[in-house]
Amino acid sequence: MSLLLICHIGFVGAVEKQQTSAQDPLYDGPYLFEQTKTQQSQQAYWICASELQATRVINNELKRPNECGKLPEPKLNPKAKEIAANTYTNVSKIVALSDVHGQYDVLITLLKNQKIIDEHNNWVYGTGHMVMTGDMFDRGHQVNEVLWFMYKLDKQASDAGGKLHLLMGNHEQMVMRGDLRYVNERYQTAEKLLERSYDELYDSSSEIGQWLRSKHTIVKINDSLFLHGGISGEWVDRELTLDKANQVYRANIDKSKPELKSDDLLNFLFLGNGPTWFRGYFEDDYQESEINRVLAYFDVKHIVVGHTSQTRVLGLFNNKVLAVDSSIKNGQSGELLLITPNEGQDTLIRGLYDGSRVTL
Known part of the structure; x- marks a missing residue:
């Protein structure tokens, strides 16, 4: 799926919430992708009580929405993708x-x-x-x-x-080439709400995906x-x-x-x-x-x-x-x-x- 579709989800405070099937409320994220030309600012995506929300990335910091559990609130590292010595x-x-x-x-x-x-x-x-x-x-x-x-x-x-x-490891390699046999079913919610397959959540447009590929x-x-x-x-x-x-x-x-x-x-x-x-x-x-x-x-x-x-x-x-x-x-x-x-x-x-x- 292209980033344009994700960008259409909206901006902070104006994200159209999408409900998953009737299950226990799920909390997941953040998911962060490269900013596109149509975005005014980079956004982080969160699943809060099984609903999709977004927050702006400000000063390289990701802040989860209110009432969104204890999900990570990472600070971005500009040097994360540098290749180290062998x-x-x-x-x-x-x-x-x-x-x-x-x-x-x-x-x-x-x-x-x-x-x-x-x-x-x-x-x-x-x-x-x-x-x-x-x-x-x-x-x-x-x-x-x-x-x-x-x-x-x-x-x-x-x-x-x-x-x-x-x-x-072999499982990092499997996920990156789209072999998703062992993915926990929990992540079906992220796939559905973000309209990306699991491997696309960590592809070369994502912060974590770029970091791993280094x-x-x-x-x-x-x-x-x-x-x-x-x-x-x-x-x-x-x-x-x-x-x-x-x-x-x-x-x-x-x-x-x-x-x-x-x-x-x-x-x-x-x-x-x-x-x-x-x-x-x-x-x-x-x-x-x-x-x-x-x-x-x-x-x-x-x-x-x-x-x-x-x-x-x-x-x-x-x-x-x-x-x-x-x-x-x-x-x-x-x-x-x-x-x-x-x-x-x-x-x-x-x-x-x-x-x-x-x-x-």
Whole structure:
């Protein structure tokens, strides 16, 4: 759908309210798209008690309408779409987690209890780096809340001298190419009221969509490699670099599945045994010699992955592989991984849901 149709919805205080079918009142948003020539000002769109409303964006701030629950009120970041480096060294501390899948409440509780954020959900991890190894989309009912929270944390981390690394998982890629099989039914209301399919809510005309499209799929921090699924030996055989792969991912994220399958490199990177889908580390016949080959290629000691669900943060092959998908997607609890360099030997800690910590 074109932005012109959205603009016809109206302006602040004059939006024609549209009622959804008889369900419990739903609160969702904000949704923000590029301002068009026909708009006098940029507008943010909200669903308040299952009705569509809009507010003007003033001084880069989004303010929700009155009586619209506790939806996020983000401040826009002019630097949100800047492309970061692929590799970082001398980072004093790292925290990693994965596969939140719209479970905002579990995410917030875990980060608070582990003192990554404060009681007001603000960054307190200082100059540390936080890595979310993909899959914020799909399954759960608070995807938009997770995305705007991460958007805010991205700026707060940078302002403190730290960094948030938001890596693309297979579910981010699926949504962007219109594979909507796992979208929570809650978002049918937003699709109907905004007259956009779910993937169009986060397309390249949207603030969140542009922000996500600037992000990497793989990053190297100190002596650890972080990504969603895993690196197979095929990557080494193809002699791919992080820089090339991340560029290819960003340039082709919106292509359809047939388009991706028609190109040998794109088919590998986006599908099959590519880095966002590979699960080989967890198969019984996987050989440690293969992981040693991958580690040597990247000159790292650890590969940190999500994607394959566990009941806890797990170390495999003498902690050469660190699995951080702790099943947050179930909406009950979760863990994170804390990495601290220590005289050439990383200290690896499981950060538990209740705030306690256990050596891995």
